[in-house]
Amino acid sequence: MKNILIASTSTLANENYLQYLLPELEIHFQNCSTILFIPYARPGGISHEEYTAIVALAFAKMNKVVKGIHEFDDAALAIKNAEAIFTGGGNTFVLVSQLHKKNVMGILSEVIKSGTPYLGTSAGSNICGLTMQTTNDMPIVYPPSFQTLGAVPFNLNPHYLDPDLTSKHMGETRETRIMEYHAFNSVPVLGLREGSWLDVKGDKITLKGDLTARLFRKDQTPEEIATGTDLSFLK
Amino acid sequence: MKNILIASTSTLANENYLQYLLPELEIHFQNCSTILFIPYARPGGISHEEYTAIVALAFAKMNKVVKGIHEFDDAALAIKNAEAIFTGGGNTFVLVSQLHKKNVMGILSEVIKSGTPYLGTSAGSNICGLTMQTTNDMPIVYPPSFQTLGAVPFNLNPHYLDPDLTSKHMGETRETRIMEYHAFNSVPVLGLREGSWLDVKGDKITLKGDLTARLFRKDQTPEEIATGTDLSFLK
Numbered sequence: 348m349k350n351i352l353i354a355s356t357s358t359l360a361n362e363n364y365l366q367y368l369l370p371e372l373e374i375h376f377q378n379c380s381t382i383l384f385i386p387y388a389r390p391g392g393i394s395h396e397e398y399t400a401i402v403a404l405a406f407a408k409m410n411k412v413v414k415g416i417h418e419f420d421d422a423a424l425a426i427k428n429a430e431a432i433f434t435g436g437g438n439t440f441v442l443v444s445q446l447h448k449k450n451v452m453g454i455l456s457e458v459i460k461s462g463t464p465y466l467g468t469s470a471g472s473n474i475c476g477l478t479m480q481t482t483n484d485m486p487i488v489y490p491p492s493f494q495t496l497g498a499v500p501f502n503l504n505p506h507y508l509d510p511d512l513t514s515k516h517m518g519e520t521r522e523t524r525i526m527e528y529h530a531f532n533s534v535p536v537l538g539l540r541e542g543s544w545l546d547v548k549g550d551k552i553t554l555k556g557d558l559t560a561r562l563f564r565k566d567q568t569p570e571e572i573a574t575g576t577d578l579s580f581l582k
Numbered sequence: 583m584k585n586i587l588i589a590s591t592s593t594l595a596n597e598n599y600l601q602y603l604l605p606e607l608e609i610h611f612q613n614c615s616t617i618l619f620i621p622y623a624r625p626g627g628i629s630h631e632e633y634t635a636i637v638a639l640a641f642a643k644m645n646k647v648v649k650g651i652h653e654f655d656d657a658a659l660a661i662k663n664a665e666a667i668f669t670g671g672g673n674t675f676v677l678v679s680q681l682h683k684k685n686v687m688g689i690l691s692e693v694i695k696s697g698t699p700y701l702g703t704s705a706g707s708n709i710c711g712l713t714m715q716t717t718n719d720m721p722i723v724y725p726p727s728f729q730t731l732g733a734v735p736f737n738l739n740p741h742y743l744d745p746d747l748t749s750k751h752m753g754e755t756r757e758t759r760i761m762e763y764h765a766f767n768s769v770p771v772l773g774l775r776e777g778s779w780l781d782v783k784g785d786k787i788t789l790k791g792d793l794t795a796r797l798f799r800k801d802q803t804p805e806e807i808a809t810g811t812d813l814s815f816l817k
Binding site: 356358359360361389390391392438440441479480481482483484485486487488489492493506508515516517518519523524525526527528529530531532541 | 591593594595596624625626627673675676714715716717718719720721722723724727728741743750751752753754758759760761762763764765766767776
């Protein structure tokens with residue numbers, strides 16, 4: 348049975364890394380003593396070692412041991428044997444490139460669908476959708492494919508940002524970008540605001556956190572989804 | 583001799599399409615009676631016909647006839663025979679995909695380098711760089727490659743936006759994204775603010791408009807470039 352947390356962000360303004368999620372993570376990872384960390388998204392280009400050290404520190408408070416996937420000779424086997432998995436944020440193009448190049452997108456999708464507890468934040472959440480095509484990130488590397496895990500049957504837009512109605516900037520708003528996506532694609536897109544997350548238990552996909560999320564469907568007016576809603580109706 | 587205008591945006595807030603550039607365009611296109619328009623970036627997913635109609639209306643004021651590239655049977659031949667070329671904004675992934683799929687990226691680069699007057703705005707400017715990897719756009723389609731025209735020996739970030747220091751949003755700032763690009767790439771990146779453009783005459787690349795531009799080079803502190811600066815030193 349799927350057991351997944353898909354969080355918009357790792358960190359809220361003026362808070363520590365993962366702080367707002369800690370109560371949830373205590374429950375989510377209650378049956379695991381070790382967590383496999385996937386640092387491939389490399390925020391700011393930091394190394395796998397540096398990134399894993401930050402995450403290990405955060406999970407030490409919960410008495411969990413964190414190992415980076417780069418510490419294993421066989422990445423696929425590390426995923427297969429993991430008690431629990433966390434993929435952190437950074438650049439989605441870098442993350443997806445690495446997952447494809449290491450040939451582990453398939454096995455990661457498999458273990459998540461068979462019930463290995465998974466946490467994603469930001470880029471690590473983006474990859475839970477069918478494709479990475481609604482990421483906000485810059486295409487700083489060229490991935491072999493935009494296909495991702497398909498752990499949920501729609502796409503995610505983490506760090507969803509409402510239009511600034513006072514701005515004179517003429518670059519596209521997030522809403523405009525997602526509606527442009529729907530001029531070329533039909534997969535629904537969920538805009539997850541910072542502080543929101545999805546809790547996936549089996550086929551149930553519940554919106555959590557204090558805020559509403561914004562749901563975009565092709566040829567439909569975007570709608571606000573209340574926290575607590577079960578999104579399993581989305582296809 | 584190259585004769586190129588690379589504009590951050592087509593439109594300033596509360597202005598008409600191309601309005602702020604009109605005096606410049608009068609000079610830029612003074613020897614042409616027709617302009618070939620490349621509508622492939624399809625802003626908001628509008629059709630090639632719709633997009634070309636908007637552009638034709640703007641250039642009618644200057645007594646220029648605009649023809650869309652989609653009106654020609656042979657896109658490569660249309661580019662080769664064009665008196666002048668304009669590529670409009672929209673989604674850079676859609677634009678670059680189409681240029682590669684129609685197999686015209688090479689010929690477009692050639693004619694621009696041999697002196698066919700060219701105007702790019704937004705996505706149409708992005709493609710003037712070596713790659714499209716510093717676009718702000720969402721990857722709504724998967725292009726066969728990120729390579730672009732290389733009309734200038736660096737990359738562009740149109741609609742460059744300064745960080746909002748009052749924001750509590752934790753998504754990356756534009757500066758953070760470009761610096762992340764430099765963790766993986768060494769090509770310089772010029773952030774062009776709205777209302778700025780580059781005027782390329784032969785090997786001379788002059789920053790125009792009222793504002794400074796922000797130059798990012800790998801392992802260097804970003805710097806502000808004054809309007810009027812010749813950027814031909816960039817490699």
